[in-house]
Amino acid sequence: LADLPQYLRGDRRVHPCGFQCPNRRNCWLSWTETPKHLTFSGTTWTQEIVDMIQHNGDTEKCKQVLVQFREQIFIIKHPTGLELAEAMPSPRTIKTHLPTQLLPPSFWEQNCKIIYVARNAKDNLVSYYHFHRMNKGLPDPGTWEEFVEKFMTGKVLWGSWYDHVKGWWKAKDKHRILYLFYEDMKENPKREIQKIAKFLEKDLSQEVLNKIVHNTSFEVMKENPMANYTKDFQGIMDHSISPFMRKGTVADWKNHFTVAQNEKFDEDYKKKMSDTSLVFRMEL
Incomplete structure (x- = not known):
C-alpha cells in the first residue's frame, strides 16, 4: 500500500465524500468475511435492485430505511462502516x-x-x-477541462x-463475480435483473420481476426520497447544483x-485498453 498514490492509500482520503480515515487501513485489511456475504461495487441503482430482490419485491420494506443505510459501505466514519457492517446479521450485503x-x-x-x-x-x-460539483464533501473538481x-x-x-474496471474484469475469472455493464x-x-437474481439464487415470479423493473427504473427512483439522497445528506449534497x-x-x-x-480521450483510451478483452459501448 505504501506505493499507492495518496488518493488510493488507506491512511488518506479514500471515501468519495472525502472523509479522512486515519488508522482504518489495518482494520479493513483484517476484515473477516464468510462465503454467505455479498459485496457489490457499483451504483445506487444496483443497490436498490439487490435490496428489492432480497425482499421479494416488497416496496414497503425497502422504503423503511434510506438506501444509503441498507447496506454498509467501506469506508465511512462515526461509526465506521466496518463497525456497522460487523453488527449486521448474516448474510449481509456490503457496498x-x-x-x-x-x-x-x-x-x-x-x-x-x-x-x-x-x-x-x-x-x-x-x-x-x-x-x-454538488457534493461539498469532495474536492473542487475545477473546470470541466x-x-x-x-x-x-x-x-x-x-x-x-482504467485500473479499476480492468482489475475487476481480471478478478472475475478467479472469483465469484457478476460483472455487469451500466x-x-x-x-x-429486465434481463440484467434476472442475471442478478440468478446470481443471488433467488427465484422471482414474473409479477415480482416486473415490479422490481418498474420500481428500480431511473424515473421512479429519481422521485423516491428513500433512494435519491435528498434526505439525510443535507448540507453536503446540493441538489440545486446537480441532483444526485x-x-x-x-x-x-x-x-x-x-x-x-x-x-484526445479516444487516443488515450485506445492505448490504456489495448491490454484487455474488456469492451464498453459508448452509446446504444
Missing part, C-alpha cells in the same frame, strides 16, 4: 467502491459473491464531474478508472466533450 487491490483479503479467501457494475469511461467521467485531464491521468478519488442495464433492465440522480442515460458525454477533447 464498496474499492479497487481490487484494496479489498480485504478475506473476501477473496472466503470466495464471497460480488456484483460489480462498470460504466463506460466517458459517461462515468461526466457523472463523476457533476457529483463533485481540468477534470477531464485529472480523470485521464487517474488523479481522482479511487484512482484510475449500458446493458439501461438497454434491457441527474440523467441516468447513456451517451450524455456527447453534451460535454468538445471534438478536440473527444479525439
Whole structure:
C-alpha cells in the first residue's frame, strides 16, 4: 500500500465524500468475511435492485430505511462502516467502491459473491464531474477541462478508472463475480435483473420481476426520497447544483466533450485498453 498514490492509500482520503480515515487501513485489511456475504461495487441503482430482490419485491420494506443505510459501505466514519457492517446479521450485503487491490483479503479467501457494475469511461467521467460539483464533501473538481485531464491521468478519488474496471474484469475469472455493464442495464433492465437474481439464487415470479423493473427504473427512483439522497445528506449534497440522480442515460458525454477533447480521450483510451478483452459501448 505504501506505493499507492495518496488518493488510493488507506491512511488518506479514500471515501468519495472525502472523509479522512486515519488508522482504518489495518482494520479493513483484517476484515473477516464468510462465503454467505455479498459485496457489490457499483451504483445506487444496483443497490436498490439487490435490496428489492432480497425482499421479494416488497416496496414497503425497502422504503423503511434510506438506501444509503441498507447496506454498509467501506469506508465511512462515526461509526465506521466496518463497525456497522460487523453488527449486521448474516448474510449481509456490503457496498464498496474499492479497487481490487484494496479489498480485504478475506473476501477473496472466503470466495464471497460480488456484483460489480462498470460504466463506460466517458459517461462515468461526466457523472463523476457533476457529483463533485454538488457534493461539498469532495474536492473542487475545477473546470470541466481540468477534470477531464485529472480523470485521464487517474488523479481522482479511487484512482484510475482504467485500473479499476480492468482489475475487476481480471478478478472475475478467479472469483465469484457478476460483472455487469451500466449500458446493458439501461438497454434491457429486465434481463440484467434476472442475471442478478440468478446470481443471488433467488427465484422471482414474473409479477415480482416486473415490479422490481418498474420500481428500480431511473424515473421512479429519481422521485423516491428513500433512494435519491435528498434526505439525510443535507448540507453536503446540493441538489440545486446537480441532483444526485441527474440523467441516468447513456451517451450524455456527447453534451460535454468538445471534438478536440473527444479525439484526445479516444487516443488515450485506445492505448490504456489495448491490454484487455474488456469492451464498453459508448452509446446504444
